Structure formats: structure tokens, C-alpha cells
Amino acid sequence: MKTPLNEQLDRLSNLITNISYVLAVLIIVGRVAMYFVSGSGASGFQWVDFASYLLSTIMIAVTVIVVAVPEGLPMAVTLSLAYSMRRMFRTGNLVRKMHACETMGATTVICTDKTGTLTQNRMTVAEAAFPSLPDQQLGANEESELIAEGIAVNSTATLDLSDAVHPSVLGNPTEGALLLWLHSQSRDYRTLREASKTLVELPFATERKYMAAVVESGVLDGRRVLYVKGAPEIVRSLCAKAVGDESVETLNERLLGYQRQAMRTLGFAYQVLEGDEQAIDDERGVVANDLTYLGTVAISDPVRPDVPEAVGECLSAGIDVKIVTGDTSATAAEIGRQIGLWGEHHDERAIITGPEFEALSDEEVYDRVNDLKIIARARPLDKKRLVETLQKRGQVVAVTGDGTNDAPALKTAHVGLSMGDGTSVAKEASDITITDNSFSSIGRAVMWGRSLYQNIQRFILFQMTVNVAACFIVLAGAFMGTDSPLTVTQMLWVNLIMDTFAAMALASLPPSEGVMKDSPRHREAFIIDSTMKRGIIGTGALFFLILIGLVYVFEHADVTSLSDLCTLSLGAAEGLSRTEKSYIFTIFVMLQFWNLFNAKTLNSHHSTFRRLYADRGLLLVLLLILAGQWLIVTFGGRMFRTVPLSLAEWGCIIGATSVVMWAGEVWRWFKPKPQSQPSV
Numbered sequence: 135m136k137t138p139l140n141e142q143l144d145r146l147s148n149l150i151t152n153i154s155y156v157l158a159v160l161i162i163v164g165r166v167a168m169y170f171v172s173g174s175g176a177s178g179f180q181w182v183d184f185a186s187y188l189l190s191t192i193m194i195a196v197t198v199i200v201v202a203v204p205e206g207l208p209m210a211v212t213l214s215l216a217y218s219m220r221r222m223f224r225t226g227n228l229v230r231k232m233h234a235c236e237t238m239g240a241t242t243v244i245c246t247d248k249t250g251t252l253t254q255n256r257m258t259v260a261e262a263a264f265p266s267l268p269d270q271q272l273g274a275n276e277e278s279e280l281i282a283e284g285i286a287v288n289s290t291a292t293l294d295l296s297d298a299v300h301p302s303v304l305g306n307p308t309e310g311a312l313l314l315w316l317h318s319q320s321r322d323y324r325t326l327r328e329a330s331k332t333l334v335e336l337p338f339a340t341e342r343k344y345m346a347a348v349v350e351s352g353v354l355d356g357r358r359v360l361y362v363k364g365a366p367e368i369v370r371s372l373c374a375k376a377v378g379d380e381s382v383e384t385l386n387e388r389l390l391g392y393q394r395q396a397m398r399t400l401g402f403a404y405q406v407l408e409g410d411e412q413a414i415d416d417e418r419g420v421v422a423n424d425l426t427y428l429g430t431v432a433i434s435d436p437v438r439p440d441v442p443e444a445v446g447e448c449l450s451a452g453i454d455v456k457i458v459t460g461d462t463s464a465t466a467a468e469i470g471r472q473i474g475l476w477g478e479h480h481d482e483r484a485i486i487t488g489p490e491f492e493a494l495s496d497e498e499v500y501d502r503v504n505d506l507k508i509i510a511r512a513r514p515l516d517k518k519r520l521v522e523t524l525q526k527r528g529q530v531v532a533v534t535g536d537g538t539n540d541a542p543a544l545k546t547a548h549v550g551l552s553m554g555d556g557t558s559v560a561k562e563a564s565d566i567t568i569t570d571n572s573f574s575s576i577g578r579a580v581m582w583g584r585s586l587y588q589n590i591q592r593f594i595l596f597q598m599t600v601n602v603a604a605c606f607i608v609l610a611g612a613f614m615g616t617d618s619p620l621t622v623t624q625m626l627w628v629n630l631i632m633d634t635f636a637a638m639a640l641a642s643l644p645p646s647e648g649v650m651k652d653s654p655r656h657r658e659a660f661i662i663d664s665t666m667k668r669g670i671i672g673t674g675a676l677f678f679l680i681l682i683g684l685v686y687v688f689e690h691a692d693v694t695s696l697s698d699l700c701t702l703s704l705g706a707a708e709g710l711s712r713t714e715k716s717y718i719f720t721i722f723v724m725l726q727f728w729n730l731f732n733a734k735t736l737n738s739h740h741s742t743f744r745r746l747y748a749d750r751g752l753l754l755v756l757l758l759i760l761a762g763q764w765l766i767v768t769f770g771g772r773m774f775r776t777v778p779l780s781l782a783e784w785g786c787i788i789g790a791t792s793v794v795m796w797a798g799e800v801w802r803w804f805k806p807k808p809q810s811q812p813s814v
Contacts, residue, residue, distance in 0.1 A: 239583025265378025602674030
């Protein structure tokens with residue numbers, strides 16, 4: 135699957151290739167025609183002379199093709215990606231696949247988990263509603279002992295008790311919260327596990343929503359006991375009765391109260407097995423039919439303090455955020471309310487459960503998918519289907535996931551975002567790992583991706599302006615019958631410094647937070663937008679006119695120094711001297727030198743001098759261009775057809791060409807400021 139950037143670069147390369155071939159053909163036709171009209175061929179055709187002239191013409195045409203193609207673009211893209219990867223790591227984003235840096239900038243939808251991403255993943259038992267424990271304290275009765283044993287043995291988590299006052303969880307945070315609750319009740323889960331023997335285990339599955347274990351109980355002197363733990367409504371449906379005779383209606387009311395407080399709920403059940411009674415089937419799950427519902431535990435997981443602001447930033451940037459969670463609708467809706475994603479003004483149709491989502495036809499999902507905000511009780515295939523449908527709607531989708539079951543959705547998404555504490559399978563399937571698990575890191579990744587794309591646009595703007603001016607000055611020279619204003623070696627030098635050095639300069643520009651106020655770019659939008667088109671054509675045409683004017687003047691006057699331009703008198707065409715070619719060459723380079731400042735401020739209303747001290751890469755490149763141009767002009771000699779220029783001439787050229795930058799400053803000063811965009 136091609137990334138949005140690859141698609142845009144393919145379109146750009148096809149455009150440039152076609153234009154360069156047309157220009158090369160025009161140059162060959164124009165120069166050959168001028169040879170017979172006003173050149174050596176006009177006075178008599180000579181094969182040797184014509185062959186030499188044709189070879190020179192073909193060299194110029196090939197050079198124009200080379201100059202027209204921005205060879206520095208792959209370097210600019212690679213440098214921007216590498217630079218972004220390194221800097222993104224400092225903001226909690228470990229980029230595993232380079233293309234993901236830019237693709238995050240094109241993201242239009244983020245499908246995020248709840249636990250650990252929007253919340254702190256610090257699970258705490260807020261309330262233990264066991265009828266046999268009216269004061270939430272484990273006592274000496276048999277049922278309370280079964281509760282303690284069930285929590286201890288039917289679990290995959292452990293505790294690090296090296297710090298007895300503040301033990302830490304190893305493994306699943308939700309299960310760890312239950313062990314911490316046991317610890318707070320002065321019960322050692324290790325003693326309970328050692329006193330029992332696990333015979334059969336049924337691991338938790340998203341489809342079942344529960345886990346189970348059959349053990350030889352230490353509480354009941356070795357009798358077999360089945361313990362079940364999972365979503366309360368699912369576990370209760372497996373039970374024949376409940377402790378305290380709590381009705382299903384009362385349980386549902388209790389659950390709804392917890393869920394409206396954004397709490398995660400777990401239900402517990404048990405059954406003492408007689409003889410060889412079967413309790414668990416690998417395919418059907420729990421098959422015992424005389425389970426007793428013990429009670430419910432409500433676990434709180436507070437929203438991360440920075441998440442509401444980060445979600446608001448994404449919404450204001452035109453990015454839709456969708457919560458995909460295994461929790462209930464009420465819990466997910468409350469979390470959505472706390473982070474600013476959900477409110478009373480939203481249609482209830484914006485929330486759907488996994489089973490309801492599965493029941494929809496593909497056409498119904500296609501029609502509703504953009505309006506959905508929350509999918510509760512979601513299963514892995516629901517997330518994958520959501521991603522695929524959003525992609526069919528033309529959305530660029532980023533997905534978060536931390537479990538093995540999330541791998542299909544992570545692979546399907548344009549950008550898969552695994553969590554730092556996620557499984558190795560999820561990380562392998564992802565493109566970026568969020569090392570701090572925070573949603574705010576996702577927002578920073580979007581900012582970096584958009585800034586990276588903007589830097590690539592800046593390079594294209596700058597380089598295409600150089601190419602337009604260079605190609606058309608050579609093309610015009612061919613039809614004017616003059617010597618090529620820029621020699622082959624000069625054009626190759628311009629190509630080198632403007633491609634390579636400019637790529638290094640613009641790729642290293644730091645990100646701008648202002649990009650988060652813009653709407654996501656459309657996937658089909660061409661990388662050269664209307665502003666860039668005006669800049670490339672307008673500035674390129676201006677540079678072309680300046681240079682062609684100089685060519686005409688130098689062709690019809692004898693200029694040995696810049697001071698001669700003030701007193702020149704035009705006469706018959708005499709060709710370009712090496713001094714005049716040195717002036718044209720240097721003026722052309724310096725025009726592009728100052729235009730680099732304008733390219734730096736593409737789509738910005740700030741002065742080019744704003745935080746210039748922080749753009750060290752740009753400053754270094756500017757010094758390299760100046761030093762390189764001086765060395766070529768001074769010592770290039772016969773190879774570059776140049777002569778040394780005096781200090782005064784250098785100062786005059788640098789000062790005169792700086793008008794390009796000052797004109798850009800004036801334009802940015804008076805350019806209308808964009809209106810701030812409303813939040814979505």
C-alpha cells in the first residue's frame with residue numbers, strides 16, 4: 135500500500151519528466167534551427183562543424199533534463215524522515231517504519247483504545263459489591279474465602295512485593311488491581327495459590343468476555359471448584375443463582391451506575407464440582423450449569439490529565455477521533471465526555487456496541503462510519519472492519535492497539551500505533567510505538583508529520599523555482615541564437631548546491647505548532663498547491679526575465695565590470711565574454727540564495743528572521759553556498775568559464791539580489807492573515 139506522500143511524489147515525478155523531455159526537444163530544435171538561420175550553417179553547411187554543434191546542443195539538452203529533475207528531492211525526503219524519527223523519539227514516539235512519520239501528518243481519523251491511552255492505566259478497586267461482604271472486608275465465612283481464592287488463582291498477574299508499602303503490578307493492570315485489593319485486605323495471594331492446584335484454565339478471550347479456572351481448592355480441602363471472572367452481564371448469564379439473591383435487574387442498575395462513573399466492572403462466580411463433572415470445554419467455554427454469582431467489583435482508571443487538551447488539539451486540526459474499547463457503552467460515553475469527545479448534543483447513533491456493529495451490513499457500515507464516535511464492547515475484527523470501511527471512504531486512518539488481537543487492525547491501518555507496554559506481536563505489526571502510552575504523543579506525531587510534509591513542500595518550491603529559471607534561460611538562449619548563458623558545468627554546479635545543500639537546509643527546519651490549526655490535507659490534493667504554483671511560476675518567470683535581460687545587454691555591449699552597466703551603449707551582438715558569464719552565473723546563484731529565505735516561510739505569516747538563530751542547519755548551508763560560489767568563480771577558471779570578481783562586485787551583486795528576500799518580507803507583512811478554524 136502506497137503512502138500518501140509516495141502517491142504525490144509519483145505524480146510530481148511524472149509531471150517533471152514530461153516537461154523536461156519537452157524542453158530538451160525544444161532546445162535541440164531551436165538550436166539546430168538557429169544554426170541554419172543565423173549560425174555557421176547560414177554561410178555554408180559543413181558536416182564536421184554541424185556534428186560538433188549538434189553534440190554540444192545534445193549535451194545542453196541532456197543537462198537541462200538533469201537540472202529539471204530535482205535529484206535532491208529523495209535526499210530531502212529521507213533527511214526529513216530521518217530527522218523527524220530522531221526528534222519524535224524524544225516526544226514518546228518510537229518510529230519503526232520511516233514512512234509513518236509523514237503519513238501521520240495526513241491522518242484524518244484516529245481510532246484509539248481507552249485503557250492506557252486515554253486513561254492512566256492505574257487500575258484501583260473503587261468498590262467491591264459482594265453481598266457476603268457488606269462492609270467490603272474479607273471475613274472468615276466460606277464464601278469470603280472462596281472470593282479471595284478465586285481472585286488469587288484465576289489470574290495471570292503477579293505483584294512485586296519488594297516494597298511492602300507500595301507493591302507494583304506485573305502483568306495485566308486490571309487483574310493486578312484485584313491482587314492489590316487482596317493485599318489491602320491483608321491476604322497474601324501467593325499463599326492462596328500455593329494452597330490450591332490449578333487443573334484446567336480457560337484464558338480470557340475478547341469474544342467470550344470472561345476467563346475461568348478449575349482448581350483443587352485449598353479452602354474446601356481439595357474439592358474441585360470452578361472459578362469464573364469477566365464481564366458481569368456475561369458471567370451472570372452463566373449462573374443459576376446469586377449470593378444474596380440479587381436479581382438481574384438490580385445488577386444491571388448497579389452496573390449502569392458504575393459505568394456512568396467511567397468504571398470498569400468485573401463479575402465473579404463459582405461452582406463446587408461433584409465427581410467427574412465437566413466444567414470447561416475448549417470450544418464452548420464454561421459448560422457447568424449450576425454456577426453461583428458471587429458479586430461485582432468496580433475498578434476506576436482516571437483519565438490522563440493531558441488527554442482532554444490533546445484530543446481538543448486533534449479535533450481543532452480537523453482530525454476525527456473514535457474510541458474503540460471493550461468496555462460498556464456507558465463507561466465509554468463517560469470517558470468520551472471527560473475528554474471532550476462526547477456531549478449531550480451528539481446523536482445516540484454515534485455510539486454502537488460490537489455485536490450491533492457486526493450485525494450491520496457493509497452498506498450500512500459505510501453510511502454510518504463517519505458519524506460513529508464510540509464502539510463499545512468491541513472485538514478485534516470490529517476494529518479491523520472499522521478501519522477498512524474508513525479507508526474505503528477515503529480517510530487516512532491511524533489505529534492504536536496493545537494486544538495480540540489488535541495486530542490485524544494495526545496492519546490494515548495506514549499507521550499502526552502500538553503501546554510501549556503492549557505485546558511483541560502488536561509492536562511488530564505497528565509502524566510507531568508510543569513509548570509513554572499517552573494520546574498526547576499521538577498529537578505530537580501528527581504535528582511532526584505535517585511539519586515534515588511542509589518542509590518537503592518548501593524544498594519543492596525552492597528547487598522548482600531554480601529549475602524553471604535555469605531551463606527557460608537555456609531554452610530562450612537557444613532560440614535567441616546566443617551562447618548558452620549558463621554552461622553545462624555551471625548548471626551542474628547549480629544543480630549540486632541547490633539540490634543537495636537546500637535539501638539539507640529545509641529538511642532540518644524544526645516543526646511548527648501552527649500546522650495543528652490547519653485542516654488535514656486531502657489525500658488526492660497535489661503536493662504543489664496553489665500558493666506554490668504562484669511562487670514557482672511567478673518567481674521563476676521574474677528570475678528568467680532578469681537573466682534574459684542581462685543576457686541581451688551583455689550580448690550587445692562590452693561589459694568588463696559592473697560599473698560599465700551604468701554607461702553602456704548597445705550595439706551589435708558580440709557574444710558573452712567570460713566576465714559576463716561570471717556575472718550571470720553569480721547573479722543567478724545569489725537570486726536563489728535569497729529565495730531560500732522565502733521558501734523557508736512557505737504558508738507562514740512570520741518574518742524569515744523569526745527564530746533564525748534556531749535554524750542552524752539553514753545558516754550553515756547558506757554559508758556553504760556562499761563559500762562554494764566564491765571558490766568556483768575565483769578558481770573555476772576554464773572549467774567553469776569564470777573569472778575572479780572583486781570584493782566590490784561581490785558586494786554589489788549580493789546587495790542587489792537581496793531585494794528578492796526583502797520583497798518577500800513586505801509581501802508577508804501585508805498578506806491577509808487566515809481566520810482561525812473552528813473546532814470540529
